[in-house]
Amino acid sequence: MRKLNHVGLHRRACLRAAAALAASCTPLAWGADKAAKRRIVSIGGALTEIAYALGAGSELAGVDSTSLYPAAATRLPGVGYARALSSEGILALAPTLVVATEEAGPPSVIRQIQAAGVPIEVLAAHHRFEGMLSRVTRMGELLGRRLDAQQLTQRLQADWQAARQPVLARKEEGPQVLFVLSHSPNQVMVGGKGTAAEAMLVQAGARNAVQAFSGFKPLTPEAVVAVQPDAVLFTQQGLEAIGGIEGALKLPGLLQTPAGQKRRIVAHEALFLLGFGPRMPQALAALDASLQQVMRTKA
CATH class of the missing domain: 3.40.50.1980 (Nitrogenase molybdenum iron protein domain)
Incomplete structure (x- = not known):
């Protein structure tokens, strides 16, 4: 029993230390201090792609194992598989924001990240084009890139119509x-x-x-x-x-x-x-x- 208590105390101490490190790197007002570099952990290949498409790739501090595109994402620190995350691994990267799809987990890890005081945004995992556009809009808001998100949305809508045209014509x-x-x-x-x-x-x-x-x-x-x-x-x-x-x-x-x-x-x-x-x-x-x-x- 004494050994189990020691392990539990050690785990909590690690979480507190990681949280303190994350807090020390977090701007006093999220997005207000442009001089403070954002450190974003992206959990979900689509979200990582969106971040790069919005021009925010340099702000990524870590990604999950599904983030395989663009190639630059594969050179970032990894936090494991989206459904089997570790709070210690994420908090050790001192993120100022974590973005994830609702498929990320387990739920206990999401709660631990929240308890550490790190902002975490969980976006719906839609299987629709309109849902993807919603994620682009929300990512633009989170990353302070609303205009980039609007322009990307317009390009995506035009590309989608072009891709659907031969399908609808048959x-x-x-x-x-x-x-x-x-x-x-x-x-x-x-x-x-x-x-x-x-x-x-x-x-x-x-x-x-x-x-x-x-x-x-x-x-x-x-x-x-x-x-x-x-x-x-x-x-x-x-x-x-x-x-x-x-x-x-x-x-x-x-x-x-x-x-x-x-x-x-x-x-x-x-x-x-x-x-x-x-x-x-x-x-x-x-x-x-x-x-x-x-x-x-x-x-």
């Missing part, structure tokens, strides 16, 4: 696409309703093949054969994890579907495809183009 029904999430050949899931992948597929004029459930469930050959997908969508990382296209074609049941028989496999980098950040218009255009290309495959 009259025929879009392909039925199965989204497969894989970390290894033994860890393969399929995406149902309400997923980020479904949101992107719908915007690209396609249909999510799985409508029997929400979220993700393990892939079964019976389920794959039952939905008869026209094409299969992976993240690039996921496709590589199972051995590329040849590995994908070995998934149970896939060769009994049009997608498998005609080798209609599509893959895009995970953050690009599903991040819902400022590259969302480009991601939509790329997804649409790749689906249209594989659907021209006859055999």
Whole structure:
């Protein structure tokens, strides 16, 4: 018992010390003293992209492991995976602000950061273009870059309309696409309703093949054969994890579907495809183009 108490006291002491360090670097009035350099920790790849798009990349003090774009973000100190954060790791960077999506956690870490007196802003993790624009606006407010946010929003709206135009111009029904999430050949899931992948597929004029459930469930050959997908969508990382296209074609049941028989496999980098950040218009255009290309495959 004495040892446990000592560990608990040591942990609290570390948190207090980190909080004191953070407080010593925090401007007296957030955003009022322009001479004081902001130190922002961004938890969420899309938020990090927005910060850079607003010209605030130099103000980032640390990022989570999903912040892979732009390349400069990968050279910043890391604070771990967004869903498994450590308050000590974040507070050690002496942040003046933490921005995170609502997927960040665990909740106890969020509370510890708040208790340390560090401002933390939690933004909704929308799977919609309008939601992404809302995050741009809010980030502009937090970073004192409202005009930059307005200009970025205008560019994004124009890019989005251009990306959606060919989708809206088509009259025929879009392909039925199965989204497969894989970390290894033994860890393969399929995406149902309400997923980020479904949101992107719908915007690209396609249909999510799985409508029997929400979220993700393990892939079964019976389920794959039952939905008869026209094409299969992976993240690039996921496709590589199972051995590329040849590995994908070995998934149970896939060769009994049009997608498998005609080798209609599509893959895009995970953050690009599903991040819902400022590259969302480009991601939509790329997804649409790749689906249209594989659907021209006859055999």
